[in-house]
Amino acid sequence: MASANRGLNRYFDINGWLFVAPAALLIAIFMVYPILQSLWMSFQTGRGMMTQFGGLANIRRLFDDPMFMLALYNTMIFFIVQVPVMLTLALFLASLLDNPNLKFRGLIRTAIFLPCVSSLVGYSVLFKSMFVQDGLINSTLVGLGISDHPIPWMTDPFWARVLIIIAITWRWTGYNMIFFLAALQNIDKSIYEASRIDGVPAWGRFFHLTVPMLKPVILFTVVTSTIGTLQLFDEVRNIMTSDAGAATGPSNSALTLSVYIYNLTFKFMPNMGYAATVSYVIVVAVALLAVIQFYALREKD
Amino acid sequence: MDRLTRGLTAFFTYAFLGIMAFLSVFPFIWMVLGATNTSIDIIKGKVGIGTALLDNIRAFNAAVDVPLVFWNSIKIALISTALTLIVASLAGYGFEVFRSKYRERVYSAILLTLMVPFAALMIPLFVMMGKFGLINTHWAVILPTLGSAFVIFYFRQSTKAFPSELRDAARVDGLKEWQIFLLIYVPVMRSTYAAAFIIVFMASWNNYLWPLIVLQSNEMKTITLVVSSMASAYYPDFGAVMVSAILATLPTLIVFFVMQRQFVQGMTGSIK
Structure with missing residues (x-):
């Protein structure tokens, strides 16, 4: 009985992730990654494609x-x-x-x-x-x-x-x-x-x-x-x-x-x-x- | 309270509400009247029906490819809305029905994204779309809007009202979880879908900043972008602008009047 229960739990757990996966994936790509990326960018200085690490220079600016x-x-x-x-x-x-x-x-x-x-x-x-x-x-x-x-x-x-x-x-x-x-x-x-x-x-x-x-x-x-x-x-x-x-x-x-x-x-x-x-x-x-x-x-x- | 005070209170209540209702509706009347007036009459503040309606429509038509622009808006809004509803209802259902410690954490993280201002996303998103080669395509507009924390939250809240007996009975009958979702949950939750449809459609239809950044050529632009660029000319033709504004407002206005009840339910339902 215990193993049947565990099997059922696993079945529900996999289903849970499957239902949630598309949304989680989209949010990871189009929300979480960009917000981290812009945190990283905020330490970069320079114009256009010519950028370099500037530490806190932008914050001072x-x-x-x-x-x-x-x-x-x-x-x-x-x-x-x-x-x-x-x-x-x-x-x-x-x-x-x-x-x-x-x-x-x-x-x-x-x-x-x-x-x-x-x-x-x-x-x-x-x-x-x-x-x-x-x-x-x-x-x-x-x-x-x-x-x-x-x-x-x-x-x-x-x-x-x-x-x-x-x-x-x-x-x-x-x-x-x-x-x-x-x-x-x-x-x-x-x-x-x-x-x-x-x-x-x-x-x-x-x-x-x-x-x-x-x-x-x-x-x-x-x-x-x-x-x-x-x-x-x-x-x-x-x-x-x-x-x-x-x-x-x-x-x-x-x-x-x-x-x-x-x-x-x-x-x-x-x-x-x-x-x-x-x-x-x-x-x-x-x-x-x-x-x-x-x-x-x-x-x- | 004596009768005089009561009478005065009623008078001021109605006067105040009447003025407020008038001020709320007036810009719509102004828009419709404006479409019939020349640009000069509009900036002189003429309130009344004019004779320039056909000229304004012609000027608007000459300035942009109106059917194409309207179609672009409709296409983007419908695809975004359909995909958002599918993704968000799956997630809302998943979070509510199959609870686990780790998924609750993922859910909290998703809710946190409600607080993220779009301004902080737009630069990396623009760079990303460049890498995907999607700049100046409608997919660039659609993709970032699909994972909407608000709509996921709305579906999870609404799923609390979905009777678990229905689910249990279906499981006893041997239905798979995705079959339960598709064959039982979706039909039962029709009104939730309707309310969410309105909210997402309106947001997508009215989206401005992000399409402004990624849609560059005229044949890709949406009606919202067209209204904006026509009105920001150095000497705008306000008559034609009014015609364009009517076209930009009409779909949401129609949706509102046809589905007013679901509209309000969709807005307030999520906070109950």
Whole structure:
């Protein structure tokens, strides 16, 4: 009996590996090998095919590179400002839409969700056409008296960043709202009834009941949004384009790390070693932020 | 709460939600209206139906081989999606059904790749594709997307709901493991496949950075690349750009409206 069992275990074990093998192989070739390869490349210096081992030269170069510092700063600005704004808005919208007595609930939900069906390049191009100097947005803002002059969205560093933030927020708020909505619908509503009878006001119920119960989903949306924002590329390149596709915005105000890596590798004389070093900054940042956010949201238990 | 406050709260709720819904939908309306207007009208912010639709379509057609570009996108998206679903569902099933210590470790390693930013892969991948001689081919676009940790995770989570009695009964009937997968698991998990199909198809259809790097000649380009290059001209013809943007958005929009339920299920299902 024991040997029959062992035979069966072996049979299941072989099957297990066979089912998993194609995926494991593909991931090994197209994910694991490249990530190790780019770690190796980050120690190489020189341009094109003429490279040599440079030790930590690339890392030292990061600190003396004003373009890298600017790209890092811009990327941080995008993520520090945009992620909280978007997630607060998404959570607020979700809690409004969670009310079963709300009329046109399905319609409103579909409408707000619709942006995340659009292609990143497609919507970027639409935003570009709406935010041109004498275009729709500026004439509307001036017409409504919100602004007394056209806003220089494409030519002023501050407004260029605001435009990118508006664009990403438009695209991803509905996406995050759906996660909050799904989580809210799993909450037992009787807890709310009880606290309402106890006289807890609406905002108190929101912060002391809803938010703690949504913590896992909030963690998930914060981490995925952060990773997404750190890799920002499509929007910047397609809203800020012109002049030879450098896509860095006025005074490089919209230069992100991903755009910088792309430009280092594929726009100028390729400097792959240094570009790989910059890409590892994103790797480290993503890992670090994920760990920090994970513990920050867990500690409060 | 007295009636006045309640009335005011309701008013502001509806006003706020109404504005948000309008702002969310408006760019789509703008895109459709824009396709009927001249480029000059578009950058002046004209909201209304124009008469330039045919001219815009003609300009778009003259700039690129539209059927070819559309076919390239469809082909890449369908092949990527089909292969990703096969690979990921096999793996998700394998990890969940045949558990072992070592496979759990492999699974954790695979989940870790979710954190890897594409920017850190693209340079070695580009070098690799050069060595394989695949630069400027559609396989260069397809291959790196096939091992998707997210979709494997999604299938493993969904497999937890696959009744083990079905599997046990089939084993008693003498079916091989691959037969159980093919004849029982796949049909039972139809809705999981549908949801995963939407997510993977959309991601592939909208993929931009990687095709931008590996597809160099015009006859290989996807619709997404075409929209981008038309809009980044020094003086873009926004009328033609709008037509191209409609073409780039239409397939995902149709998929969304036809399969809205599976769409949301696919997105949120993995975190439950």
